[in-house]
């Protein structure tokens with residue numbers, strides 16, 4: 290289980306994501322990547338190995354955008370490689386995931402039967418396809434997320450961005466920690482408080498089954514049943 294960071298605000302996020310991922314390096318990882326929205330479309334950079342490889346790639350091929358997600362991966366399904374590195378993306382969503390989707394084989398099989406072509410060997414990629422299917426059928430991002438979450442079994446934390454939605458990022462926690470950080474004109478998701486530390490000291494730890502809909506101005510948090518809930522925001526040191 291490795292590192293997740295998400296940022297939604299009004300400043301370029303790529304350098305902040307890279308810095309944040311560096312602070313999560315202590316957890317160990319085999320590859321890393323980030324995805325942002327540029328003119329409403331998903332852009333991403335991924336690299337196998339150390340974060341310096343991703344940093345060099347970003348220096349050569351910078352990535353703009355004021356909403357984005359980043360990940361350090363510790364492979365459980367599919368060997369470490371650039372192709373299997375997160376974020377996993379299609380033209381509708383980009384997803385980062387910590388943990389394991391236990392029922393990914395059944396989901397993958399059903400998605401392939403309905404015409405989805407898979408690019409990676411990860412358990413994670415099913416989430417991107419499930420969300421794309423729901424969005425293609427006309428669901429809002431929030432409904433697509435609720436429906437996808439209802440189909441997933443296992444232990445996971447997720448962060449998702451949606452093409453065409455600059456002011457939206459959704460996180461979910463089931464069996465793997467995820468926190469929401471509250472900043473000035475920006476909001477954050479992090480798999481641990483260390484990744485968020487220099488960005489904000491106001492943190493809300495999601496509870497088991499919670500998912501959070503973030504804009505640059507704040508967050509709405511829902512429990513596993515989809516009911517809105519209030520969770521305490523704590524001041525860290």
Ligand code: GLU
Nearest residue numbers: 290291363365366387388
């Ligand atoms: N199961 C996912 C994968 O193998 C996520 C691993 C992680 O937690 O980093 O890609």
